[in-house]
Amino acid sequence: MTFDYDLFVIGGGSGGVRAARIAAGEHGARVGLAEESRMGGTCVIRGCVPKKLMIFASQATQMAEEMRGYGWSAAESGHFDWHLFREKLDEELNRLERAYGANAEKAGVEIFHQRARLVDHHTVELADGTRKTAKHILIAVGGRPSKIGIPGEELGLISDDLFLLDELPRRALLIGGGFIACEFATILNGLGVGTVQAYRGDAVLRGFDREAREMATLQLQSIGVDLRLGVSPTRLERDAGRIVAHFDDGNADHFDAVFFATGRDPYTSDLGLENTGVRLRDNGAIEVDEWSQSSVPSIFAVGDVTDRVNLTPVAIREGHAFADTVFGAKARKVSHEPVASAVYLRPCELGTIGLTEEQARKRGPVDVYSAVFRPMRSMFAGSDARTMMKLLVDPESDKVLGCHIFGPEAGEMIQLVGIPITMGCTKADFDATMAVHPTAAEELVTMRHPARRYPADDN
Structure with a gap:
């Protein structure tokens, strides 16, 4: 059978665009992609990027207060102009959207700015009634916010x-x-x-x-x-x-x-999945195996629509691995453990990777190295903000099972900590690392004695 494309991607978010670009640009596949909304998906248009910029904008009052603690008597945050911010935010999101589309097209991807539904195992129908066939179909439509079912x-x-x-x-x-x-x-x-x-x-x-x-x-x-x-x-x-x-x-x-x-639900409604036999999990997520392949051999899925680890970098890695495996003769799986993530609060963020203390205790014996302190910067300014550095260590193997950081720029710190933990480092590796002083992060390499220990039978 002759197909219009080697691959048709439904969804123009981070995972779908990465898969399309790699399949077309690096492996020479004929690729089509349909996106019903804006290129870039949740992360770029209505998630990670605008949220982080708004977090930056929301820090002015806190920063002004901190500066007064450092002697700046006239330090004031002033008036926030929402309209000015919205105008700049829209410009930035438009720029990113154009970049997503342009980079995909440069790689050879044909983009359709409309909704696509599955007709069968190899066919999609666009909103204008046009049908396209593909040897492989990748679903990367992400998730959508959910409500709780109350009146009004x-x-x-x-x-x-x-x-x-x-x-x-x-x-x-x-x-x-x-x-x-x-x-x-x-x-x-x-x-x-x-x-x-x-x-x-x-x-x-x-x-x-x-x-x-x-x-x-x-x-x-x-x-x-x-x-x-x-x-x-x-x-x-x-x-x-x-x-x-x-x-x-x-x-x-x-x-x-x-x-x-x-919460968010996988965006699988009205995709035509009933025409294919693709199996869904109880929450509507597409059931896939370790290769991101669904119950239908020609149909794959990556990102939040599979409800594995719902983070943008994970979707990107899944999309890339799919393209390398199917079109590049370089079979690659994606490990979903451990995965670092961050919650962007203020003034302290939360960065985390690996097991929580509660999970580690259920697993077996664990040594908990934890330090809670007032960091120098905030303490001098008169703030009571507390920082936490925590390592969870297997006492038998000395392997670091998890790390949790609550403090300013914890997101930046956990990205770097994620490298040795992903490599399987030990507490001895942390101990052997010279501290950078004065920093909050030096606590990670100076904690010598567990704050608490849990034996195997303490569940």
């Missing part, structure tokens, strides 16, 4: 909407306790929005290291976020141009905007 939830916004607001709300409610909710609460608070965050748990960032979770919870409260733990909204309703949120503790409150940050 149509009055609420999702995380994507934050980057499109014409005006900042005076008072906003963030629903959720994951990294998106915490980062958005940090942003809105820093930009001068009265921010309430409601989360049903007893500490934010479920799934992360418990000690780090508690520090993040305290920090959100200390910077001025009205963090309401142990409560969930039961319904939303309109009242004179504002939104009333009713909570399961019997209270109600008025807001100018309500944001749902309660």
Whole structure:
């Protein structure tokens, strides 16, 4: 059978574009790609990039306060101009979108700016009715924000909407306790929005290291976020141009905007998967094997739509490995352990890789090297901000099982720590590394004695 393409990619985000570029540009494959929204996907257009820029913007008040602690009596953050920021943000996102498209086309990828659905194992249909055939199809459509199914939830916004607001709300409610909710609460608070965050748990960032979770919870409260733990909204309703949120503790409150940050679902609805026999997991994610191949041999999937490790660098690595394996005769799998990640709060971020302390204890014996301290920079300025450095070590092999950093620029630090941990380093390797002084990170190589030890039967 003759096909229009060797590969057709559905989704123009980071994973799909990387797969398309490598398949076409490095391995000479004929590649088509369909994207229904904007090239760059969630990370570039409505996720990592705009979020990080907004985190930077939200730091002005904190920086001004810190500078006053260093003797700058006139240090003021001034007035934040949302319209000026939005204009610059839109320009940057447009630039990145153009770059994504141009680089893909330069590699030889034919781009269709419309939705595509699967017709069968080798055919996709575009929104205009055109059908294209391909020997291989890659699904890289990512995920979409989910809501929680309460009456009136149509009055609420999702995380994507934050980057499109014409005006900042005076008072906003963030629903959720994951990294998106915490980062958005940090942003809105820093930009001068009265921010309430409601989360049903007893500490934010479920799934992360418990000690780090508690520090993040305290920090959100200390910077001025009205963090309401142990409560969930039961319904939303309109009242004179504002939104009333009713909570399961019997209270109600008025807001100018309500944001749902309660997780993301794989974007598999209305893709035509029922025409192919591709198996889905219970949450709608495409079931794939270690080669990113679905239950249909010609159909593959990478990125958040598979719900493995939902991070942009992982999607990129999966897309690259897929292209090398299928078109480059260089079979490559992607290891999903360990994977470093960061939560961008302020003033302290959370960087993490490997097992949490709780996971390590369930695994078996573990030595916990942990230091919590006030870093020199913030302490001198009069801040009570605390930094944590933690290493989890297997006492038998001396292998470092995990690292957790809560502090300024923790994201930058965990990227570097991720290299030796991915290589399988030991605590002795950390001990043998000379410290850089004075830095906060030197604690990682100067902790000589465990703060606590857990034996094998302590579960």
